[in-house]
Amino acid sequence: MRQSSRAAVAALAAVTANAASLADVCTVSNVQSALPSNGTILGINLIPSAVTASTANTASSGGGGPGGMKRADSTTYDYCNVTVTYTHPGKDDRVVVKYAFPSPEDFENRFYVAGGGGYSLSTTATGGLEYGAVGGATDAGYDAFTYSLDEVILDGNGTINWDNTYMFSYQALGEMTKIAKPLTRGFYGLNSEKKIYTYYEGCSDGGREGMSQIQRYGDEYDGAITGAPAFRQAQQQVNHVYSATVEHTLDYYPPPCEMDKIVNATIAACDPLDGRTDGVVSRTDLCMLEFNLTSIIGQPYYCASENYTSLGFGFSKRAEGSTTTYQPAQNGTVSAKAIEVAQTIYDGLHASNGKRGYLSWQIASEFSDAETQYDSSTASWALDITSLGGEFVTKFVQLVDLDNLSNLDGVTYDTLIEWMDIAMYRYMDSLQTTIPDLSTFEQSGGKLIHYHGESDPSVPTASSVHYWQAVREAMYPDSSYTDSLQQLADWYQLYLIPGAAHCGTNDLQPGPYPEDNMQTMINWIEKGVKPSRLNATVSSGTYAGETQMLCQWPSRPLWQNNSTFSCVHDQKSLDTWDYTFDAFKVAVY
Numbered sequence: 001m002r003q004s005s006r007a008a009v010a011a012l013a014a015v016t017a018n019a020a021s022l023a024d025v026c027t028v029s030n031v032q033s034a035l036p037s038n039g040t041i042l043g044i045n046l047i048p049s050a051v052t053a054s055t056a057n058t059a060s061s062g063g064g065g066p067g068g069m070k071r072a073d074s075t076t077y078d079y080c081n082v083t084v085t086y087t088h089p090g091k092d093d094r095v096v097v098k099y100a101f102p103s104p105e106d107f108e109n110r111f112y113v114a115g116g117g118g119y120s121l122s123t124t125a126t127g128g129l130e131y132g133a134v135g136g137a138t139d140a141g142y143d144a145f146t147y148s149l150d151e152v153i154l155d156g157n158g159t160i161n162w163d164n165t166y167m168f169s170y171q172a173l174g175e176m177t178k179i180a181k182p183l184t185r186g187f188y189g190l191n192s193e194k195k196i197y198t199y200y201e202g203c204s205d206g207g208r209e210g211m212s213q214i215q216r217y218g219d220e221y222d223g224a225i226t227g228a229p230a231f232r233q234a235q236q237q238v239n240h241v242y243s244a245t246v247e248h249t250l251d252y253y254p255p256p257c258e259m260d261k262i263v264n265a266t267i268a269a270c271d272p273l274d275g276r277t278d279g280v281v282s283r284t285d286l287c288m289l290e291f292n293l294t295s296i297i298g299q300p301y302y303c304a305s306e307n308y309t310s311l312g313f314g315f316s317k318r319a320e321g322s323t324t325t326y327q328p329a330q331n332g333t334v335s336a337k338a339i340e341v342a343q344t345i346y347d348g349l350h351a352s353n354g355k356r357g358y359l360s361w362q363i364a365s366e367f368s369d370a371e372t373q374y375d376s377s378t379a380s381w382a383l384d385i386t387s388l389g390g391e392f393v394t395k396f397v398q399l400v401d402l403d404n405l406s407n408l409d410g411v412t413y414d415t416l417i418e419w420m421d422i423a424m425y426r427y428m429d430s431l432q433t434t435i436p437d438l439s440t441f442e443q444s445g446g447k448l449i450h451y452h453g454e455s456d457p458s459v460p461t462a463s464s465v466h467y468w469q470a471v472r473e474a475m476y477p478d479s480s481y482t483d484s485l486q487q488l489a490d491w492y493q494l495y496l497i498p499g500a501a502h503c504g505t506n507d508l509q510p511g512p513y514p515e516d517n518m519q520t521m522i523n524w525i526e527k528g529v530k531p532s533r534l535n536a537t538v539s540s541g542t543y544a545g546e547t548q549m550l551c552q553w554p555s556r557p558l559w560q561n562n563s564t565f566s567c568v569h570d571q572k573s574l575d576t577w578d579y580t581f582d583a584f585k586v587a588v589y
């Protein structure tokens with residue numbers, strides 16, 4: 001029977017929510033009556049006449065954004081496809097939010113927010129269906145379903161569109177979540193006090209977006225899972241120009257094969273330092289302390305010619321997807337100059353006066369940003385500025401509508417620090433996303449699982465460690481180190497994933513990857529089962545199928561007898577993760 005009267009549905013739902021069918025509740029009038037009325041959410045006026053609602057179904061989307069790494073799931077979910085539109089009072093703007101409501105019998109009192117990636121917010125609302133959760137996706141007022149931020153940040157040369165910038169940075173997701181709670185209760189006919197467990201999951205910029213939510217809307221989220229957050233945007237994005245600047249400064253543009261060889265040789269040398277020879281450098285800190293890259297000088301490398309497809313990380317929608325370039329065969333021995341490039345990159349950005357500007361990728365990570373391009377006219381390797389960094393400098397720092405820097409003429413390490421400085425002040429309260437005071441989130445019972453691949457070649461792993469450290473210091477200034485660790489672990493846990501790359505496994509290191517973070521989080525929030533290790537599974541190589549319970553930072557894995565590992569305290573190793581960015585005059589969290 002199809003109900004058409006909202007009152008009848010509400011009465012039915014109120015008595016026994018699970019007895020209503022999807023068709024019963026998936027009506028425009030049911031959604032309209034569930035909308036929070038104007039004035040109840042400050043700064044948001046919903047427009048009832050713009051509501052749409054229709055039943056739909058989808059195969060599991062595997063939410064979590066890029067790097068969610070969820071297992072493929074062939075289940076099909078029926079849901080109610082809803083769009084609501086709101087305006088900010090006093091502005092004649094329109095923000096469209098899609099929500100996906102599971103069938104009443106599948107709904108488990110949850111709301112799920114998936115992160116996006118690059119400069120895109122998530123464009124799908126269905127990621128929560130497999131958890132019995134309502135999900136949402138917002139167009140952020142600038143048609144974010146179609147455009148990425150880098151396409152709409154400038155109204156014209158020199159003019160930043162701040163509405164778009166703030167909406168992307170944190171506001172659009174926060175508003176979407178605020179609307180979702182009353183809307184969900186109304187939709188299913190629940191009591192206005194009914195708890196709606198609210199989860200966030202995302203990686204890369206999706207990780208940054210998650211951090212933005214718990215920093216800004218701490219009491220809206222129960223559990224957040226943030227991977228490899230691309231936060232500290234000013235430093236993070238300009239740093240994507242660092243590798244090319246090293247090559248430019250040292251005037252050496254290595255054949256990609258030579259850099260690949262350095263990475264392979266480093267992995268081979270450092271793999272056993274963690275106590276097990278499995279192709280995985282689980283302890284990049286020991287590698288940093290005990291391995292000298294110069295020992296690779298003279299080792300032969302060879303790569304056959306190929307039409308090389310570089311994946312990029314899709315920060316810009318326009319540049320998204322792969323680009324294919326021709327690479328001739330490369331045959332040689334690793335030069336001292338290439339080792340100098342590698343060492344300088346791993347050392348991280350320093351000003352000419354020696355002060356530190358930023359941290360770097362862990363030793364044994366790939367040199368993705370150092371990729372050169374082959375110039376067939378001169379038969380030599382040449383500068384290739386990754387557009388991730390180049391575009392940030394042109395659009396976000398220089399404010400000109402160009403997709404990349406055209407060259408690095410006159411650019412020094414000091415220039416990079418200057419660009420970071422400009423961007424840090426400019427976007428301090430939007431994109432930077434490093435507020436270390438998480439009191440609201442902590443006090444309202446929020447829990448955070450933060451993870452990061454230890455061989456991430458895009459967002460440096462130490463970037464996550466630095467933020468964890470900043471939060472620990474901000475939250476527990478008066479506690480001893482040991483006490484602060486215990487208190488922090490009650491609600492914020494950081495896990496480094498041995499060998500893993502950016503939001504995923506690493507072709508060069510067959511290590512573990514966590515795949516059921518949401519289950520872990522749901523158990524923590526809804527059943528009070530606090531994790532102490534993170535469940536991860538090895539998906540390739542000799543140990544494929546092995547489960548590894550990852551060590552919680554700051555404890556570090558150490559294998560015994562190639563078979564089991566313990567989580568140990570190693571101060572000398574921990575010290576290698578500690579950074580002070582004294583090239584800046586303000587604290588960098």
Ligand SMILES: *[C@@H]1O[C@H](CO)[C@@H](O)[C@H](O)[C@H]1NC(C)=O
Nearest residue numbers: 037038045046047048087089
């Ligand atoms: C709330 O405000 C919006 C725009 O200000 C208006 O379009 C809408 O009709 C209002 N909602 C109600 C229920 O009056």
Ligand SMILES: *[C@@H]1O[C@H](CO)[C@@H](O)[C@H](O)[C@H]1NC(C)=O
Nearest residue numbers: 052053054055056081082083
């Ligand atoms: C959901 O509804 C919107 C608005 O009517 C529509 O544009 C969209 O195609 C629908 N999506 C699906 C998957 O049905």
Ligand SMILES: *[C@@H]1O[C@H](CO)[C@@H](O)[C@H](O)[C@H]1NC(C)=O
Nearest residue numbers: 257260261264301302303508
């Ligand atoms: C590095 O190792 C990978 C994976 O083992 C291999 O495919 C690649 O050819 C190696 N590259 C070089 C330059 O040795």
Ligand SMILES: *[C@@H]1O[C@H](CO)[C@@H](O)[C@H](O)[C@H]1NC(C)=O
Nearest residue numbers: 288289290291292293294295
């Ligand atoms: C690595 O070895 C080279 C050559 O022996 C030496 O000059 C350099 O200081 C060493 N580096 C470190 C960090 O020990």
Ligand SMILES: *[C@@H]1O[C@H](CO)[C@@H](O)[C@H](O)[C@H]1NC(C)=O
Nearest residue numbers: 304305306307308325326327
């Ligand atoms: C690369 O692509 C070109 C053009 O499609 C083709 O002629 C060439 O054989 C390819 N080379 C390799 C090594 O795949």
Ligand SMILES: *[C@@H]1O[C@H](CO)[C@@H](O)[C@H](O)[C@H]1NC(C)=O
Nearest residue numbers: 300301302303329330331332
């Ligand atoms: C690489 O160069 C060396 C020295 O010139 C040569 O002996 C070797 O055969 C070459 N390897 C390949 C695969 O071409």
Ligand SMILES: *[C@@H]1O[C@H](CO)[C@@H](O)[C@H](O)[C@H]1NC(C)=O
Nearest residue numbers: 383384385387404405406407
């Ligand atoms: C800028 O980025 C584009 C796209 O990635 C790339 O093709 C181009 O080579 C870059 N420009 C320079 C000067 O490196």
Ligand SMILES: *[C@@H]1O[C@H](CO)[C@@H](O)[C@H](O)[C@H]1NC(C)=O
Nearest residue numbers: 156157158394399400401402
């Ligand atoms: C914006 O500035 C860039 C770089 O100077 C220039 O190439 C472009 O034409 C300018 N765009 C407009 C619309 O003026």
Ligand SMILES: *[C@@H]1O[C@H](CO)[C@@H](O)[C@H](O)[C@H]1NC(C)=O
Nearest residue numbers: 071514515516535536537547
């Ligand atoms: C670990 O995750 C896998 C799925 O990836 C799951 O099958 C297994 O039950 C989990 N183990 C624990 C101890 O949570």
Ligand SMILES: *[C@@H]1O[C@H](CO)[C@@H](O)[C@H](O)[C@H]1NC(C)=O
Nearest residue numbers: 272275276277278560561562
């Ligand atoms: C661990 O495995 C490696 C490679 O299989 C082997 O060389 C080494 O001796 C083993 N170590 C122990 C303690 O068994």
Ligand SMILES: *[C@@H]1O[C@H](CO)[C@@H](O)[C@H](O)[C@H]1NC(C)=O
Nearest residue numbers: 275559560561562563564565
């Ligand atoms: C180490 O591993 C070997 C082979 O798996 C086993 O025979 C030996 O008992 C183990 N030793 C210890 C101390 O666990």
